[in-house]
Amino acid sequence: MPILEHAQAPIAYTLEGPPDAPVVVLSNSLGTTMSMWDAQAVALARNYRVLRYDTRGHGASLPFPDSCADACTLDTLGGDVLRLLDALDIERAHFCGISMGGLTGLWLGVHAGQRLRSLVVANSAACIGSSTAWIERAAQVEANGMDGVANGAAGRWFTSAFVERAPAVVEALVEGLRDCPPAGYAACCRALAGADLRGSIGAIAAPTLLIGGRHDPVTTVADLEFMRTRIPDAQQAILDASHLSNIEAQDAFTGELRAFLR
Numbered sequence: 001m002p003i004l005e006h007a008q009a010p011i012a013y014t015l016e017g018p019p020d021a022p023v024v025v026l027s028n029s030l031g032t033t034m035s036m037w038d039a040q041a042v043a044l045a046r047n048y049r050v051l052r053y054d055t056r057g058h059g060a061s062l063p064f065p066d067s068c069a070d071a072c073t074l075d076t077l078g079g080d081v082l083r084l085l086d087a088l089d090i091e092r093a094h095f096c097g098i099s100m101g102g103l104t105g106l107w108l109g110v111h112a113g114q115r116l117r118s119l120v121v122a123n124s125a126a127c128i129g130s131s132t133a134w135i136e137r138a139a140q141v142e143a144n145g146m147d148g149v150a151n152g153a154a155g156r157w158f159t160s161a162f163v164e165r166a167p168a169v170v171e172a173l174v175e176g177l178r179d180c181p182p183a184g185y186a187a188c189c190r191a192l193a194g195a196d197l198r199g200s201i202g203a204i205a206a207p208t209l210l211i212g213g214r215h216d217p218v219t220t221v222a223d224l225e226f227m228r229t230r231i232p233d234a235q236q237a238i239l240d241a242s243h244l245s246n247i248e249a250q251d252a253f254t255g256e257l258r259a260f261l262r
Helices: 034-044 074-087 100-111 131-144 147-151 153-157 160-165 167-178 182-193 221-230 250-261
Strands: 011-016 023-027 049-053 093-098 116-122 208-213 235-239
Touching (some): 034 250, 049 074, 074 182, 093 100, 116 250, 131 147, 131 182, 208 221
Parallel strands (some): 023 093, 093 116, 208 235
């Protein structure tokens, strides 16, 4: 797996698909890795060049220096994407992010719209949760490790019906969260604590699709509706899923994504 070396933190990535095809960037959620996009990557790589990466402090984007823990912001996460595009000589790309990755996409739409062919924001919001809650969670994992966060993840990420239907899938993702380095996870929590684009997303000019989960308790349909009314001409799709809708409603998500990109 290639690694983009960076003064603050390395970024691991994969690039698959026809070399002359348009690029689609896939950005993971907090506590997951690029592997969460496996199904979409396979489907898209027939017609697109698919660029996946592990957000800093996650997966193979390690080590994560302790000195960077308090310096990570949404600007940092968006800047990582731009540095990756620059390093790979990609002038413009489609971008699809989920949850934290979706918020990163909103930042790109506001601050680097000229680099986007289109934007897909899934199970996200212009401001996710409360600053206090994120700061508390960062302190929790730094003090006690990832077990407390991982133990409740299944109920935040998936409906009970999906947990019963696909226990192996759920268990693998939860264990992946349990293995996430606390320093990297906490740094991204602090980035989310300071991330509020509610007053800025009206400037997004890229064609935008908003995907939500009907049963998502983290980033709700109301959050999606807020974005839809402020991002010019944004389209929307609400799936029968909870927070990680690209996994729970894999076929529907991939279908919406492919149709929008076409």
